[in-house]
Amino acid sequence: MKSGFLDKLIERLGRIGPEDVQNYLLQLAQEKGLIETVFNAIQEGIIVTDANGRITYVNDAACELFGLEADTSIGKRLDERVRGLDWKSLSQSQGAISRDMEIFYPANRFLNFYIVPLLIERRMPKDGASNHAGPVGHAIILRDITESRRSTEKTIESERFNALTLLAAGVAHEIGNPLNSLHIHLQLMERKVRKLDGKVKEELQEAIAISRAEITRLDSIVTQFLQAIRPSKPLLHPENVNAIVEEALRFFAPEIQDRDIVVEAELRPDLPLIEIDRDQIKQAFYNVIKNSFEAMKRRGIQRIRTDLDATHVNISFTDTGGGMSAESLSRVFEPYFTTKSTGSGLGLLIVRRIVREHGGEMAIESNEGKGLTLTIRLPYLDKRVRMLEAGDLRAEGGGRKAETR
Numbered sequence: 001m002k003s004g005f006l007d008k009l010i011e012r013l014g015r016i017g018p019e020d021v022q023n024y025l026l027q028l029a030q031e032k033g034l035i036e037t038v039f040n041a042i043q044e045g046i047i048v049t050d051a052n053g054r055i056t057y058v059n060d061a062a063c064e065l066f067g068l069e070a071d072t073s074i075g076k077r078l079d080e081r082v083r084g085l086d087w088k089s090l091s092q093s094q095g096a097i098s099r100d101m102e103i104f105y106p107a108n109r110f111l112n113f114y115i116v117p118l119l120i121e122r123r124m125p126k127d128g129a130s131n132h133a134g135p136v137g138h139a140i141i142l143r144d145i146t147e148s149r150r151s152t153e154k155t156i157e158s159e160r161f162n163a164l165t166l167l168a169a170g171v172a173h174e175i176g177n178p179l180n181s182l183h184i185h186l187q188l189m190e191r192k193v194r195k196l197d198g199k200v201k202e203e204l205q206e207a208i209a210i211s212r213a214e215i216t217r218l219d220s221i222v223t224q225f226l227q228a229i230r231p232s233k234p235l236l237h238p239e240n241v242n243a244i245v246e247e248a249l250r251f252f253a254p255e256i257q258d259r260d261i262v263v264e265a266e267l268r269p270d271l272p273l274i275e276i277d278r279d280q281i282k283q284a285f286y287n288v289i290k291n292s293f294e295a296m297k298r299r300g301i302q303r304i305r306t307d308l309d310a311t312h313v314n315i316s317f318t319d320t321g322g323g324m325s326a327e328s329l330s331r332v333f334e335p336y337f338t339t340k341s342t343g344s345g346l347g348l349l350i351v352r353r354i355v356r357e358h359g360g361e362m363a364i365e366s367n368e369g370k371g372l373t374l375t376i377r378l379p380y381l382d383k384r385v386r387m388l389e390a391g392d393l394r395a396e397g398g399g400r401k402a403e404t405r
């Protein structure tokens, strides 16, 4: 720290009158006031300590980061005010040091400490040469790095998740082959068992039937799992959503009859065609309707309504299956969350992935004890823009146009 002004002032102290001293003090106070205003306006925290680690200055941002009060902190040791701070090792370095730290009070945050020893040049009285007689204190600059640290953590987390997904997908895929082989061998056994008679035949047939059902279940878990984690780009074609709803309902016709379910479809006739992957959307509708049927078990009302607003085609599915608790609602998109003994807990995750890949949104409204409404919103106005090539310039105004579909 250069102390030229003060040094000169001290040198001339004997020669200046009391009025000059007053003026100088006023000037110093004004400069100090300006510096304090500037320091309080910046986002970085600033703390200045003396050679013993006692706080001589602390700005507003530093007070906020550590939950300190400036008035009561001045003169106190920094490591007493900020518990857990290893001030001894931090202040020993001769040069500036930078350290990242996690603080837990008053909020959990990550900070970067930049600590600079304050060295004051002293001129030797005899030869005028200057020297440094150890630091007279430290200036600490604090930066809040919580956001950048959290986003780095998120990136690492998602990379880990991707690696895990890839591994799981590999394992799931490999399970497919032995399942196939089991299926074929069970078929062979079934043929041989047919030639037997009596009780043994019956018992073996039952065991084979159970094994085949379990294999089918495993196979469907593997298929669903692969569908859930392997993002497949939708193949978009202009489609009528009503037609897809009707197709899904036709698929369920036998189950609707078996379960004695009443279907009320209110399909708005003037829906625009929208760019969607027919098979994927059908799969999404299928998963949603299947959930409703499983919730209603027998005798319920399944309402399906299609509608339109300024930007989206809305498809809502309402059932009378008792809905779900707030706790379940908060967990429905967790992989494998299921309340069913034979559910894989991937159905709604697949629906959400499909809807998202179509640029849409979904919402679930549960009325516990009564029923549930799940709404899927698919955009029909494509918000992407295509800049026209220079050759495409149209006559109107001759300007460049952004085409919005």
Ligand SMILES: Nc1ncnc2c1ncn2[C@@H]1O[C@H](COP(=O)(O)OP(=O)(O)OP(=O)(O)O)[C@@H](O)[C@H]1O
Residues within 6 Å of the ligand: 224, 287, 291, 292, 295, 319, 321, 322, 323, 324, 328, 332, 337, 338, 339, 340, 342, 343, 344, 345, 346, 347, 348, 349, 371, 372
């Ligand atoms: N219409 C609904 N009414 C009541 N609860 C529902 C409804 N839809 C989903 N749920 C609840 O959400 C859970 C998760 O549903 P999701 O479709 O993801 O998996 P699942 O149906 O259990 O299994 P899967 O669909 O993979 O066979 C269900 O287990 C159920 O508890």
Ligand SMILES: [Mg+2]
Residues within 6 Å of the ligand: 287, 290, 291, 343, 347, 348
């Ligand atoms: Mg389901």
